[in-house]
Amino acid sequence: MLRQAVEAQGVCVELNARSAAIAGADAVTGLRLADGRVLPADIIVMACGVRPSSQLARAAGLAVDRGVVVDDGLATSDPDIFAIGECAEHRGTCYGIVAPAYEQARVLARRLAGEDARYEGSTVATNLKVSGVFVFSAGDIGPGGEDIVLADAGLGLYRRLVVRDGRLAGAVLYGDTADGPFYLDLITNRTPIADMRADLAFGPPVREAA
Ligand SMILES: Cc1cc2nc3c(=O)[nH]c(=O)nc-3n(C[C@H](O)[C@H](O)[C@H](O)COP(=O)(O)OP(=O)(O)OC[C@H]3O[C@@H](n4cnc5c(N)ncnc54)[C@H](O)[C@@H]3O)c2cc1C
Incomplete structure (x- = not known):
């Protein structure tokens, strides 16, 4: 769904493509992939994370x-x-x-101030800020948990909640991300979700109205 939405905006998506070299003698002409293909380019932007000045x-x-x-x-x-x-x-x-x-x-x-406070790491939430495409992701969304999935391709809605040890470990929302902060709270506070699991995928508004 995300790929289709991004491609509809004119962005070409290449998944599982490993970059091998920047092509061009005096100026960039493209990006050579490990499989031998060359994607033509006038400019290459690399997203390579954080590197502290240490x-x-x-x-x-x-x-x-x-x-x-x-x-x-x-x-x-x-x-x-x-x-x-x-x-x-x-x-x-x-x-x-x-x-x-x-x-x-x-x-x-x-x-x-003298307290015995400890920092045990942060649960990081990511919001994709591409116009017209709403994506939210937080916590551990890797394999190995129990997935609760709600999907409606017709409405362009998808959400996957990952449960581990009776708690929400991670969440991915696509289309409607308004419930993101609700899920982030559950993940951060390690709230047991057994009593809310049946309608957890519908977020807080439906649960409160029920
Ligand atoms: C383009 C851009 C967009 C971003 N957008 C977002 C966003 O939307 N949401 C978000 O949450 N985060 C965003 N970030 C990240 C966010 O800005 C950083 O996580 C945050 O600023 C880190 O804070 P900091 O205090 O650790 O470091 P900094 O804000 O980098 O502050 C470090 C300070 O230390 C100073 N310094 C460095 N070396 C020395 C020295 N030797 N002596 C004295 N002073 C020194 C620097 O000049 C600087 O003022 C963005 C970052 C960038 C670059």
Whole structure:
């Protein structure tokens, strides 16, 4: 459904295509794929994630991997130095949006005030902001859970909820993403969903009206 909607806007989608080289001698002329095909191009835009600027931390002798490595107390390898935000790497993850940075800031503020607060990672929600195509994704949507799927191709609606150990672990919404924050709350708070499972796929408004 997403592919059809994006292609209807004139965007060509190549799935399972591994880029091998940029073609062109003096200027880019295309992108060569691993299967030998060349996609013609005047410009190539690469989305390659977050790369923290960590020279200062490295020069100071702090442990740096992808980012400045911090523990659950947001302390670096020097217990008197803390790191939060995009430069920090917590449990192997460098976050690239502001919400985790705010959560880290709250935890660190409480720790600096003497509380035993701990940061255990953030559940990241992604909203696709392509005009006319609404997609929301949050949590762990990989295989291995129990899927609750609601799909209506005619209306352009799809939602998949992933349940693990009686809790909502992840959610993908396509078409109507208004219930995204509701599902994100359930995921973040690890709310048991046994008593709401029967109509969970319909989101909060139907459940409250029932
Ligand atoms: C184009 C763009 C669009 C984005 N859109 C979104 C969005 O829609 N939603 C979202 O959630 N996030 C978005 N982000 C990501 C968001 O901006 C970052 O996650 C957030 O700014 C990270 O905050 P931070 O405080 O960790 O780092 P930064 O905001 O990068 O702040 C770090 C600061 O440290 C300063 N600094 C660096 N080195 C030194 C030094 N040696 N000495 C002193 N100061 C130094 C820098 O100048 C900078 O001011 C976007 C980012 C970009 C680039």
